[in-house]
Amino acid sequence: MQENTPLVFKYSDIEEKGGLEIKLSPDPALYADAFERPDILKKLRLELNFSVGGDSILLEGKVYAEMQLECSRCTDPIARAFEDSFDEVYPDTLEYVDAREAVRETVALLAPIKVLCSEACKGRCLVCGINRNRQTCGCTTGNFGVFNALKDLKLGEDSKNGKKKL
Template identity: 60%
Template sequence: MKEKDPLIFKASEIRESRGLELSLDPPLPFYADAFETPGTLKSLHVRLSFSVGGDSLLLSGKADIELNLECARCGAPVTRAFSDTFDEAYPDSVEYVDTRELIRETVALLAPLKVLCSGTCKGRCPMCGIDRNTSSCSCSMGKASPFGALKGLLEKPDDKGRKQ
């Protein structure tokens, strides 16, 4: 016999009990690829509260996630927690309320595009790649002129079309 999905609810049961409140930890594999940020979903906790409206079922929820990410500057592992609420209304005519996609969208929107290990992260040296938070290097990091790329335009070509 097929196991019941914990995120799909019979609308008739919600109506008969005049609502439903629950807290659960959905299986991670369905949500693991919901976000584009490189990293892994460490945990997901969801609180759902259904109420019965005049001609609809109302859902209010909250998703708490924990992500293992990489610092955008130095590549160090970073674990961060994020949380958000969501609301949805379902017409009274529905037979089942499937919350999986709504939770998936919420998880996807929670993940940041970039995360830093700290606000003072120095990143990696662009020359040698050393982590500048833990070590220093002797690479020359002279500040280049923002007009340096235009320098070649000022050179005059010789009679064969080559720049001098």
Template identity: 35%
Template sequence: MKVRTEHIKETVREFSFNEPAESFPVLAAMMAAGECRFTGSVQVALTAERELDHYRVEGTVSVPVQLDCSRCLCSFDRTVFSRFTIFFREGAAVNREEEDEVELEERDLISSSFIGDEIDLMPEIAEQVALEIPLKPLCSESCKGLCPVCGIDLNSSTCSCVSEQKQSKFAVLKDFKVRP
């Protein structure tokens, strides 16, 4: 997914891509690590335009993904969707290591650089998808999870296990009285 800058110097251009998730190294590594399973291709629709000294790329990315719930361990399907804006500047990335602290502005957080006459969108698209994958996926907000004693899925059935109430370390303070 490379865009030639000569095609977007004069006018706003629209692009759309369908790429298999395996063609993105970051997404392939996520699948290999077992974080998720992409069940379809990555669909990208974007517009690119030149603005003064940079290129503005706005668009959307979506991909169907299968995740495992972090509470009940059941697999479920979702579509990951992201809307993004990225500014591309020509030239190497600025190295600011000589300063101790640098305050980043919002534009710095959504900026990238490129060299030559092509903008490679693959790393930025993969980053947008990776950022939308939840660290602790839930099949639903009301998921009850598994019983900590017997391991039964509490969403589909109930168990007769008695959960022990753990004594708080501060329970000894409940009878504490302050004397005047």
């Protein structure tokens, strides 16, 4: 393992110093594969605090990220900041403390599944596609739900119990 790799620290160095506090801003491109779109993560800052215990090292980490997301309704770009923390324990049997996976997992879980530019977002017209926050259109929007096709389904009656059947 390479000693100069970011987020990989020599166990004995941390132990000798009685712990370690470090702040760094790794290249967001290192975590591009953690997201559906590789350009989501714009800035990343980490605060790592290593504490030495009897037979282990505790890592308490904080992740601060700025992301360029897309509104789930109107698809406008949205810049948002997120932060989260994590804890990891590393046994004294290791030669190196590798924080890369703990940081990667935390970064990957930062982005919400759905994000809105505002609670009042009107989204896009399902017919013509214009952003209804900026313009209005004359389209008639019917029910485009997934069960819309069932409205025309003809049901017959079951002669035994009087209930409708397919």
